[in-house]
Amino acid sequence: MERADVDTTIRSLIEPFNKKGIEIADTTTFSGDLEFDSLTVMDFVAAIEDEFDIIISMNQQAEIETYGQLIDAVVKLQG
């Protein structure tokens, strides 16, 4: 899947977790802008993992702070 397609898919996956309807850009941060707590992160990551049939380990999650970094990571993890 191309980056743009990954972006589109994840944009729809993030919607139920984006409770305040924050506008999402590549620089949007999960903990700061979106205020995701650890439980939200787990559910959101699980949704992405199931959609793309990948694993994003906690070690990899630790490197991901922004939405753009997440898209890049998922593109890469698809192999």
Added chain:
Amino acid sequence: MSDLFDKFQPMIDLRAGLLASGVEDPFGLVMERVVSPTVAICNGRETILLGTYNYMGMTFDPDVIAAGKEALDDFGSGTTGSRVLNGTYIGHKQVEEALKDFYAMDHAMVFSTGYQANLGVISTMAGKGDYVVLDIDSHASIWDGCKMGDAEVVPFKHNDVEAMEKRLKRIPEDAGKLVVLEGVYSMLGDIAPLKEMIGIARAHGAMVLVDEAHSMGFIGPNGRGVAEDQGVLDQVDFVIGTFSKSVGTVGGFCVSNHPKFEILRLVCRPYVFTASLPPSVVATAATSIRKLMHSGNKRAHLWENSKTLHRGLKERGFQLGTDEPQSAIISVIMPDLERGAAMWEALLTEGLYVNLARPPATPANMTLLRCSLCAEHSAEQVGTIIGMFERAGKAAGIIG
């Protein structure tokens, strides 16, 4: 210059706010005198203990006490050394023999705490490039073991068999895999579907570690834990346990049937680089473990206590962590920290001690009043406890 304490400011503020409301410090209780496994004097008041992990009430067992005193006289107050240097006494071998007999397993390794047992075994077994697949509600010692070992850490939703299987499927087939589960999850007192989970884990080529800290001595026909109760203990590679709960002292252990297990004594850093347990501690533990093998009647009474308390609290309108009692832990869910702390204090005033548990220890940001029962609680005490909950619950506005 930045103050490295600044990162704790939110916690400092939260605590100050709570204490400013006039509530007694729930994390600063001191027991002035301990009368029995179920009664202590706190703030000059006789208090029923319903928040200890003394499930089998072994702390005042006369045989256990006698063994400890004898070891103090014969071997002194401490070993002042590592297990692999000067810290292995005959008592350490004897407690490992007792564990092997208790679990009917080939190997046993004793650590200085339960925390170190998880830290040591997980970090040593799952290293860089390996995968640890674990329940999101795992104990802090399990998470810390993952971090220290530098393996890829893959959590799944609490007790979700399907979520676990999906993740196992996606891990490269040739990678080393360790699935880490707990028999009883200590915050809500719920048990894991170990039979299903372990079957799936093994089908995907993973080794399995089960932490049975809160089930040892109580759950299973021989008190070996939830894996024994569900008939899958023979499929577990590592059972982790502790002496600080049913055994009634302090220390941790791992038992295993793996033929290469003994090498861990040389490569496991939390085992090697710390002092071994004092002789009196291993002597009390060995005596207690051997007595726990023949404690069927106590186990039956503890189940009675757990069922009675669960039913009594449910009938009075409290929201509980499990629909049915699954262990010796009954968790009462509080609406928030403020009212949880008020209820905790109201109970203490009644003469009852329970654990106030709050995030990050609790799942889903819950505030819990955690009750853990003891085989030495009498039926009468359990009745008294239910009455105290009813009065305190009404005073704190938790129940109508």
